[in-house]
C-alpha cells in the first residue's frame with residue numbers, strides 16, 4: 011500500500027527519477043509461526059490487539075542491514091509522538107535514510123517503541139486506523155523538500171512556511187469572472203507593492219486564523235505596520 015500510494019504525483023516522479031528511494035519491509039515476513047502472527051492479546055485485558063515486538067524488531071533490523079545503515083533513525087508514527095512541523099521535516103530531509111514504522115490495532119508492544127525506535131512522531135491530535143497513511147504523508151512532505159524534486163519556484167515558498175506564517179491568497183485567470191475580480195495590486199506590475207501586499211495577507215491571515223503561530227514570531231517594524239493596517243481594515 012505504501013509503494014502504491016507513493017507511486018503518484020510528486021513522490022512517484024521523485025522515485026522514478028531516483029531522487030529518493032523507497033523500500034518496504036512487512037513484519038509478517040519475519041514471523042516464525044505457521045499463521046504468520048503479528049499481533050496478540052493485550053496484557054491487562056481489553057478487546058484490542060497489540061503488535062508483537064519480535065516480527066517488527068526483525069523487520070527493522072533487516073531494513074538497517076539492507077540499507078547498510080545500522081545507525082539509521084527509526085521513527086514510530088503515533089498520536090503519542092511529538093507533533094510534526096515543517097522544521098522537523100526539513101531536518102529529516104537532510105538525513106540520508108529514515109525508517110518509518112507503521113503500526114496497526116491498538117499499537118505496538120511498548121518495549122519495541124522504547125528499545126528499537128529513536129523517535130515517535132505525530133501528524134496531529136487525531137487517530138487513523140493504520141500507520142501506513144501517516145507514513146505516506148511523512149514521505150510526501152519530506153520528498154518535496156529534497157533538492158531537485160520540486161521546481162525552484164517552490165523553495166521560496168517553503169521559506170515562507172519555515173518563516174512560521176500562513177501562505178497568502180493566490181489567484182489565476184480570469185482577471186474578472188462570476189466569482190469576483192482579482193485584487194488590483196496583483197495586476198499592477200509593481201513588484202514591491204505585490205510583495206508588501208502578500209506579506210500583509212500572510213500576517214493578517216495568521217493573526218486571524220492561527221494567533222498561536224504569530225505569538226512565536228518577532229515582527230519587523232514594517233511587518234508590524236502592515237499587520238496593524240490589515241487588522242484596522244478588518245475591524246471596519
Ligand code: 4GN
Nearest residue numbers: 088113117132133134137138141
Ligand atoms: C499516527 C498513527 C494517528 C497518527 C495512527 C498520528 C496508527 N493514527 N496522529 N494510527 O500521527 C495505533 C497503532 C494507532 C498505530 C497507530
